[in-house]
Amino acid sequence: MSWQTILAIGSGGFLGAVLRAYLNGVISHKLPHDLPYGTLGVNLIGSFIMGTLIAYFMYTTILSVHMKSFLTTGVLGALTTYSTFAIESFLLLKGGSFGLAALNIGLNSIGTIVMAGSGYLLVHSLVKSQ
Numbered sequence: 348m349s350w351q352t353i354l355a356i357g358s359g360g361f362l363g364a365v366l367r368a369y370l371n372g373v374i375s376h377k378l379p380h381d382l383p384y385g386t387l388g389v390n391l392i393g394s395f396i397m398g399t400l401i402a403y404f405m406y407t408t409i410l411s412v413h414m415k416s417f418l419t420t421g422v423l424g425a426l427t428t429y430s431t432f433a434i435e436s437f438l439l440l441k442g443g444s445f446g447l448a449a450l451n452i453g454l455n456s457i458g459t460i461v462m463a464g465s466g467y468l469l470v471h472s473l474v475k476s477q
Contacts, residue, residue: 355413359421367426382447383435386428387454393427394459398466406474427459 370392371385378384400418404410410418432455439448 351413352416355417356421356424359417360425361421363422363425366422367428370426371428381444382451382454383432386431386435387451387458390427390429390432390455390459391462393423395462395466397423397427398463398468399470400466402467402470402474406470 367389370389373385374388375383375385397419400415400423404415432451436448436451436455439445439451
């Protein structure tokens, strides 16, 4: 891996981590706290953006490999929060909130796949319609 790729991923990771903290805070402030909606929100948003970018990359060569790494591995890798999702789900289970834990696991697991696919299919259909 080149130093340019490492720098791209690292700087993207910085931006993604700051964006995650900000979005998580905004979402958590606006919605009830029974379910960790902030984590769910950043996971769904990040998954949708990942789907759109991967589809976009299939149709264009305008971005360098470094910019692609910056956006996907860097920004989106730091934005989405699997480890946070895992500990929040564990704490819900540990606290006896089995229904909320199942809802959290289901929404994050299925929701992120649906959002990634939605973003991918959106870009694919837009490109095909041109």
